[in-house]
Amino acid sequence: MNVKGYLKESFTELVHKVTWPTWSELQNSATLVMVATLIIALIVAVMDLAFSRLMTFIYSLLY
Numbered sequence: 001m002n003v004k005g006y007l008k009e010s011f012t013e014l015v016h017k018v019t020w021p022t023w024s025e026l027q028n029s030a031t032l033v034m035v036a037t038l039i040i041a042l043i044v045a046v047m048d049l050a051f052s053r054l055m056t057f058i059y060s061l062l063y
Contacts, residue, residue, distance in 0.1 A: 021029070
């Protein structure tokens, strides 16, 4: 297959065969990703704080 045929078939597939999400579906997906990211960031922050305090406690016992 040549490049011209490939590009033509790719364009046809993108225009006629792909189901694109609606604007509201995109907004819902973006909101879900942002909320999930925030939750994961909070979990990591809490874990980091807990580990930091644990290590500070352990070092205080040693020195």
